[in-house]
Amino acid sequence: MRNLRITLAFRGCAYHGTQVQKNALTVTEVFQDALEKVLGVREDIKNCSRLDAGVHANQFDLNIKTQSAIPCDGLLRGLNACLTGDMAVLAVREVPEDFHARYSCLGKEYLYKVHNAPIRDPFGAGLVCEYPFPLDEGTLHRAAQAFVGRHDFAAFCSAGSSVEDTVRTIHSFSVCREGEMVLFTVAGDGFLYNMVRILVGTLLDVAAGKIPVEALPEIIASRDRVRAGKTAPACGLYLNRVFYQLPLEDDAP
Known part of the structure; x- marks a missing residue:
């Protein structure tokens, strides 16, 4: 039995998140269909994360256990031939038997894209958050440092979560500008x-x-969702990197 780590990238506009659902198209369903065409069997998939509808990924890892003897490069080519244009397999690698895309993960990095201009970008529809008012990226970067470190982030969790432990560690949070795009990059x-x-x-x-x-440190300490800000639209969010080894910077597809 082989354990394969498969790295995807996808545009999430057409998908209702990553988890399989009865009445909605999801990333896992589409990928699993392609995998079945190549392998001839419907293998069980372990995802690195659960993403919401409309969220994108520059790196999304999963693993499968299979008896197929197809070489990794052949599987990569076969999967990409079966997938639609908004999803691609970036890498297929053999990994140890105990590797699990979710439980072996040491951390993740997310990227959030804000198109900051008075006129919206029609080519960015569904791929960026539009914000027409002035943004000072330097001020925002300094403000973001309040979130760096180990904190109880209960104030920054949507209602409906069943997670009991809301303490997380943010390793870095940067805000920078590239032309009309303001990029928020957070790793934890x-x-x-x-x-x-x-x-x-x-x-x-x-x-x-x-x-x-x-007020940001007080909002963190309050653990009160009402005191924190709005929830930014899903369209601007990308799972950017998934880390499986230390140092984190060394693990990329």
Whole structure:
């Protein structure tokens, strides 16, 4: 029995998240269909993460255990021939038997894209969050440092989450500008339900003058979702990297 780690990239616009659902098209279903065409059997899939509808991925890892003898490069070519244009397999690798895409993960990095211009980009529809008002990326970067470190992020978790432990460690949080695009990049050991989108939404509320920068530590300490900012739209969010070894920077597809 072989254990294979498969790395995907996908545009999430057409999908209702990653988990298989009865009445909606999902990333896992589409990938599993392609995998079945190549292998001739419907293998069980272990995903690295659960993403919401409309969220994208520059790196999304999963693993399968299979008796197929197809070489990794042949499987990569076969899968890409069966997948639609909004999804691609970046790599297929043999890994130890105990590797699990979710439980072996040491951390993740998310990227959030904000198109910051008075006129929306029609070619970015579904791929970026539109924000027409001025943003000072330097101020936002400094404000984002309030989230770095180990904190209880209960104030930045959407209602409905069943997670009891809301303490997470944010390793880094940067905000930078590339032309009209403002990029929020946050890496940590784990994230709560909608946590990144609420962190970004809170920073956008700081930019709008709705939340004072100095109030961020108090909001974290309050554990009160009402005190944090809005939830930024799913369209701007990308799972950017998934880390499986230390140092984190060395693990890329």
